[in-house]
Amino acid sequence: MKFEFEAENIGNISDGYHTFDELYYHRMILFATICNQNKEKSWKSKKHDDGTMYDGYFIVGIDTPQGQYTYHCKLSYWDKFDVKKLDFAKKYDGHMPNDVDRLLSLDNRYYKMYSIYTNCMEIGADVPQTVLDYFGKKFEDDCKVDPNGVLIEYLNN
Numbered sequence: 001m002k003f004e005f006e007a008e009n010i011g012n013i014s015d016g017y018h019t020f021d022e023l024y025y026h027r028m029i030l031f032a033t034i035c036n037q038n039k040e041k042s043w044k045s046k047k048h049d050d051g052t053m054y055d056g057y058f059i060v061g062i063d064t065p066q067g068q069y070t071y072h073c074k075l076s077y078w079d080k081f082d083v084k085k086l087d088f089a090k091k092y093d094g095h096m097p098n099d100v101d102r103l104l105s106l107d108n109r110y111y112k113m114y115s116i117y118t119n120c121m122e123i124g125a126d127v128p129q130t131v132l133d134y135f136g137k138k139f140e141d142d143c144k145v146d147p148n149g150v151l152i153e154y155l156n157n
Contacts, residue, residue, distance in 0.1 A: 042083035066102040
C-alpha cells in the first residue's frame with residue numbers, strides 16, 4: 001500500500017529513529033564508499049545520457065557483474081564520489097530499486113566460491129567446507145542462481 005501526502009519538509013519526517021534526510025545521507029555515504037572502493041567500475045555525471053538532469057542533482061553509477069546501479073545525489077555531494085567524471089551518464093539499463101542486490105555481485109569472493117562449488121558439482125567431488133561456510137548453510141538449499149551462475153536470491157530460512 002502506498003501513501004502520499006503533502007508536508008512542509010518531507011525530509012524531516014521520521015520513523016521515530018531517523019528522518020528521511022538522515023537516511024538519504026546515509027545511503028549516499030554508503031554508495032560513495034562502494035563506488036570509491038570500485039573506481040574502475042564507477043562513474044558520475046551532471047547529465048543523463050540524453051543530456052537532461054534534475055535541478056540540483058547529478059547521477060552516479062557503478063557497473064556490477066549483474067548490470068549497472070545508479071543513484072541521483074545532490075550536487076553538494078559531488079566531491080564525496082572520487083570516481084571518473086563522464087560528460088553524459090551511461091545509457092540506463094532499466095534497473096529498478098529492487099535491483100540493489102546487484103551491489104552484492106561486486107564481492108569477488110562470491111564468484112570464487114561459486115566457481116569452486118560448480119566445479120565440484122561437475123566432477124562429482126565433495127564441496128569444501130570453507131565454501132559451504134562462506135554461504136552460511138548448505139549452498140544449494142540457500143541460493144538461487146541463474147544459468148550463468150549469477151546470484152538471483154539468497155534465501156534466509
